[in-house]
Amino acid sequence: MPGVDAAGVVDEVGEGVTTAQVGDEVFGITDYAQMGGANAEYAVLAAWAPKPAALTWEQAGGAAGNIETATRVLDRLGVKDGTTLLIEGAAGGVGTTAIQLAVARGAAVIGTASDRNHEFVASLGAIPTTYGPSLAERVRTLVPGGVDVVLDCAGSGSLPDLVGLVASPDRVVSIADINAATYGVHLSRGSGPGADTPALEGIAAVGELAERSRFTVPVAAVFSLKEAAAAHELSESRHARGKIVLKP
16 A cells, blocks of 8 residues: 555554554654555554644645655755755655755755746745756856755756766765666665665654744645545646645
């Protein structure tokens, strides 16, 4: 059964669990090693945090996996106050999350997206630009001093250009290009051979940002469980702006 993100009310806790009790409102992720299990009325979470009151159930239900992934790659890239970060594919789930978390750290962010998503990307705190040919020239125009690090969320074959922007593959991380190693770029994954250590602490840390209106979860569409096939079709189209959520 697919699905990693979930939010809901705790129905039962496992042996030794001390950070949640029956009736708590939580959001989190299933075990990455199991590769799913959340697209159901009941799900077993491997990591969780209290659901922020500032997030709707739909937002919370689509948040935790992207938060973990974005935190993991931002940590690996060393994003901090004063960093200039380029995100390739900034309008998707991980991209929108990474923009907000990077801005919260004090970084300047440039995000590539289609023209129709530029206003959306800007609303999250990034400087938008178009992806595709001549990206390097556009980025250098926006940031004459250059960018420090790059996060590839698109997997669109642009890694050679992205590496050229920062002059070193060590300053680029991809979560989407299975050929990343060909260019010396690290492919960050939460499970499987060579997986990075999941940044589970990031899930709980977002609560404070949400309560201060510094973090939100754009939701592209909400489907019922019976409409799961349609939800996956939308996901595979790669045109969803934000998260696609299933609701029991």
